[in-house]
Amino acid sequence: MRLADLIAQLDQWYDPRWAEPWDTVGLVCGDPEQEVRRILLAVDPVIAVVDEAVAAEADLLLVHHPLFLTPVSSVAATTPKGAVVHRLLRHGIALFNAHTNADVPADGVNDAVAKALDLRDARVLAPTDGAGLDKLVVFVPADAAEGVRRAVTGAGAGAIGAYDSCTFSTPGEGRFRPLDGADPAVGRVGELEVVEEVRVEAVYPRALRGQVVEALRAAHPYEEPAFDLVELADVPGGPVTGPAPAATRGHGRVGRLGEALSLRVFADRVAAAFPQTAHGVRVAGGPDREVRTVAVAAGSGESLLEDARRAGADVVVTSDLKHHRASEFLEGGGPALVDIAHWAAEWSWLPVVASKLRERAGDTVDVRVSTLVTDPWTFRA
Numbered sequence: 001m002r003l004a005d006l007i008a009q010l011d012q013w014y015d016p017r018w019a020e021p022w023d024t025v026g027l028v029c030g031d032p033e034q035e036v037r038r039i040l041l042a043v044d045p046v047i048a049v050v051d052e053a054v055a056a057e058a059d060l061l062l063v064h065h066p067l068f069l070t071p072v073s074s075v076a077a078t079t080p081k082g083a084v085v086h087r088l089l090r091h092g093i094a095l096f097n098a099h100t101n102a103d104v105p106a107d108g109v110n111d112a113v114a115k116a117l118d119l120r121d122a123r124v125l126a127p128t129d130g131a132g133l134d135k136l137v138v139f140v141p142a143d144a145a146e147g148v149r150r151a152v153t154g155a156g157a158g159a160i161g162a163y164d165s166c167t168f169s170t171p172g173e174g175r176f177r178p179l180d181g182a183d184p185a186v187g188r189v190g191e192l193e194v195v196e197e198v199r200v201e202a203v204y205p206r207a208l209r210g211q212v213v214e215a216l217r218a219a220h221p222y223e224e225p226a227f228d229l230v231e232l233a234d235v236p237g238g239p240v241t242g243p244a245p246a247a248t249r250g251h252g253r254v255g256r257l258g259e260a261l262s263l264r265v266f267a268d269r270v271a272a273a274f275p276q277t278a279h280g281v282r283v284a285g286g287p288d289r290e291v292r293t294v295a296v297a298a299g300s301g302e303s304l305l306e307d308a309r310r311a312g313a314d315v316v317v318t319s320d321l322k323h324h325r326a327s328e329f330l331e332g333g334g335p336a337l338v339d340i341a342h343w344a345a346e347w348s349w350l351p352v353v354a355s356k357l358r359e360r361a362g363d364t365v366d367v368r369v370s371t372l373v374t375d376p377w378t379f380r381a
Contacts, residue, residue: 030094285336
């Protein structure tokens with residue numbers, strides 16, 4: 001397959017638009033027109049993995065972690081990152097990474113961690129696919145306000161619990177001056193216009209944002225309607241609008257075990273589910289504490305601890321927890337904590353994407369998963 005075709009497929013599964021704003025994802029080096037016959041999958045783009053790719057005669061090294069997450073001013077071969085790039089290019093090996101864009105979707109990294117622990121009915125812990133509420137605020141001439149209200153509520157806005165068509169209106173005064181090139185519904189080009197207007201407000205599920213705005217624009221008489229879209233904070237106890245589709249994309253997962261376990265037994269299950277590392281499995285909480293509901297956060301999941309608490313988790317499985325945050329969380333009555341190696345958790349995604357690639361490419365591409373442990377902690381004293 002051409003590298004460009006493989007990238008197009010990977011971007012369908014792990015859309016780069018899903019990556020966090022601070023992240024760097026996609027093709028790092030390589031010619032999109034080159035043919036790919038062998039792929040090596042790994043977590044980290046370090047020189048030992050590059051050596052493995054060279055030995056395997058790979059055409060593409062597909063990794064989870066970015067090579068250039070932090071800016072550099074040089075890719076000279078005398079630098080660690082530069083050495084990686086030079087060795088890859090010298091052997092005609094392309095480098096591609098999918099990072100936070102691979103964390104959030106179905107068949108992504110968080111899903112892989114949840115499946116490794118055999119969690120039942122796992123759902124997204126912190127949605128990023130439009131879950132949550134928005135509020136629409138639109139300013140409309142008084143005589144057209146009812147038509148706009150009906151349009152946006154017909155598109156799904158204004159549903160609160162067992163009620164629909166819920167809006168709030170405030171009268172006011174709109175001022176504007178149409179300029180050359182405008183085609184105003186009210187007023188004349190070059191003249192300041194003052195119009196009796198109404199401010200109309202309504203909440204709606206964020207997933208409906210596109211259709212609500214489309215309905216607003218279609219019903220509004222102005223050429224350039226003025227409106228605000230406000231993302232609302234989470235409501236304690238859940239959303240106040242009517243039923244919305246379950247989130248399919250986001251950070252972390254939370255699900256149930258098939259049976260209740262003690263924290264000690266659960267920790268043993270975690271240790272058996274992931275590749276062994278010098279880091280091992282660290283546990284915070286009483287060993288006899290009962291575990292039924294489990295939250296997982298692939299990679300460094302400290303920011304999701306409160307989401308896990310709100311979701312009713314008995315334990316959170318994640319990586320890179322800091323001393324003070326873990327201590328304060330437990331002292332505050334939070335779930336137990338299981339800290340596993342960052343590399344080991346995210347390695348669980350590699351067989352998943354390898355299987356998807358084999359199914360897509362068939363016998364035309366040889367796909368291999370690196371088992372080289374690249375966790376930076378190498379032994380325990």
